[in-house]
Amino acid sequence: MADNLEDYENFRKDMNEEILACGHLGIKRFFALDHQAYEEGALPVKTKELLGLVASAVLRCDDCITYHVQRCAEVGWKRHEVIDALNIVLIVGGSITIPHVRRAFARMREIPALKA
Amino acid sequence: MADNLEDYENFRKDMNEEILACGHLGIKRFFALDHQAYEEGALPVKTKELLGLVASAVLRCDDCITYHVQRCAEVGWKRHEVIDALNIVLIVGGSITIPHVRRAFARMREIPALKA
Amino acid sequence: MADNLEDYENFRKDMNEEILACGHLGIKRFFALDHQAYEEGALPVKTKELLGLVASAVLRCDDCITYHVQRCAEVGWKRHEVIDALNIVLIVGGSITIPHVRRAFARMREIPALKA
């Protein structure tokens, strides 16, 4: 995991630019589809971001958790709601998700709207 | 995957009874915690069931998908909303989840509130 | 796993039709992208199908293995080449993949070009 949110964001931005400029149409389209999946649809944006966070967390991807925790804050989820979602992660995914839940809590320290 | 919803439910009920009666306190408590995780909390029951469905589907567990698809119907999610959640599953989890999404659609045929 | 190749193919065809007709544009586009990923590109079709088989097998998805074993036969891979790819699956994925390798061998019995 990147040591702080800024390092993560810089690396993500830098690499995404390189990937999107690499000339592979399939990859470009997948990134677009990924973006669109979280846009308003039958489900509202807010619900979708929480789904993204839980999916990322049970699959144990720290960068994905960082991304969706940040997005959850942006779309208006409160700290106690994110924590209630992380409880579902713990129950579905078990203790093997605990280190990722720890890092999710650590990331919340860096996000004003989700701070303790 | 059980051939139909009734077979799945009978097997689930039969085995859960045996497991809960087996005398292991830790297992009994885990089943209770699992149940409580989906009760009203900071997040409403309805949201939690959708989180459970998405978590189950990206982790590719057909029985868990069956359970949460059924529960989603019970708490009021509509077919097009469940499908929008399954799209997030496809994007996060990739084509390896397609067979499970197929079986989720097959299960919806057996659930009146989620039928096409 | 479907009991035989025909059952698998019927179920796959039936559900894919329902999914593609369900009206969700994101899902439709993902299915298209999935299809295009295996078309001629920087890598030839033949190589891509073997990559698809190995990816499916280390991720332990029997339906995906069935699909790609069949496709491998169609694009010209021989039995001993598929088996050499399955050895890499065993080494990368470990003994937990053995039941899936067993089922891959069972599927090859149903595919003339890959029979023992």
Place this chain on the structure above:
Amino acid sequence: MADNLEDYENFRKDMNEEILACGHLGIKRFFALDHQAYEEGALPVKTKELLGLVASAVLRCDDCITYHVQRCAEVGWKRHEVIDALNIVLIVGGSITIPHVRRAFARMREIPALKA
């Protein structure tokens, strides 16, 4: 999952024979290494079988669970000890392992030494 222990054993024996006779030396050696891993070493056979069961169960492979539950009975583990190991599986792996734990309990019904 095979419907009963005998079907599972027949399929396993049938396919293992075909795989070992297929002429791939690497696969043959991997099967041998897999066998040797559970032989007496720094750890006794009995401990190793329980490790195999827990590894199989958190990785959610029903055939592997069936194999190791049977072997656990053969090397002398008792029902309440196997259940205590399955509790660790539930805690480490979460509720996503519950359907596999159910099937492990179902398999124990077919194994005299592990019956309720």
Place this chain on the structure above:
Amino acid sequence: MADNLEDYENFRKDMNEEILACGHLGIKRFFALDHQAYEEGALPVKTKELLGLVASAVLRCDDCITYHVQRCAEVGWKRHEVIDALNIVLIVGGSITIPHVRRAFARMREIPALKA
């Protein structure tokens, strides 16, 4: 992975305190159940820690491996016994676990009772 055992322990302690103080009863109870799963039961503490290590390693969680390697030392497992368990991890989980086995060996350098 934290660079050394002390950094790992400080982060773990810091975050566990925050998580347990966050006011979510379900999370608190899950942490308690997790702790109790490794206490004396039908299986002794020593066996349970080795089960925890193998489960953590096949699921490829470095922090969990660090925790259980340390606990294995505390409850009396010797270096050659831990290594024999890691061999089962390699066989069940395949070469994808090798980087985690490397880090398990690196952690043993920091634990006097498990040093080479």
Place this chain on the structure above:
Amino acid sequence: MADNLEDYENFRKDMNEEILACGHLGIKRFFALDHQAYEEGALPVKTKELLGLVASAVLRCDDCITYHVQRCAEVGWKRHEVIDALNIVLIVGGSITIPHVRRAFARMREIPALKA
């Protein structure tokens, strides 16, 4: 992930030496089998390295990706071919593999034959 290729290589070399010298015959044999799996067989070395890369990437192991990206360069794969393989990874494995694809692209910056 190690910060650069040299750190990764030094750590890998250091730990592999310790592991191979630890006296466990099963582990030694598994490392040998792993090595042999990528040698010329029914499939050529070049194809096998690409299979190794895709298997590593869908299983989301950064160190394994680093190893196989490097090996792909050594056996003659070009940047646009590696990228076409990574597209299959994205499609099969979904957006949860994106952070690993980012790190694969970052590693290619350090490998002259695969640079942009």
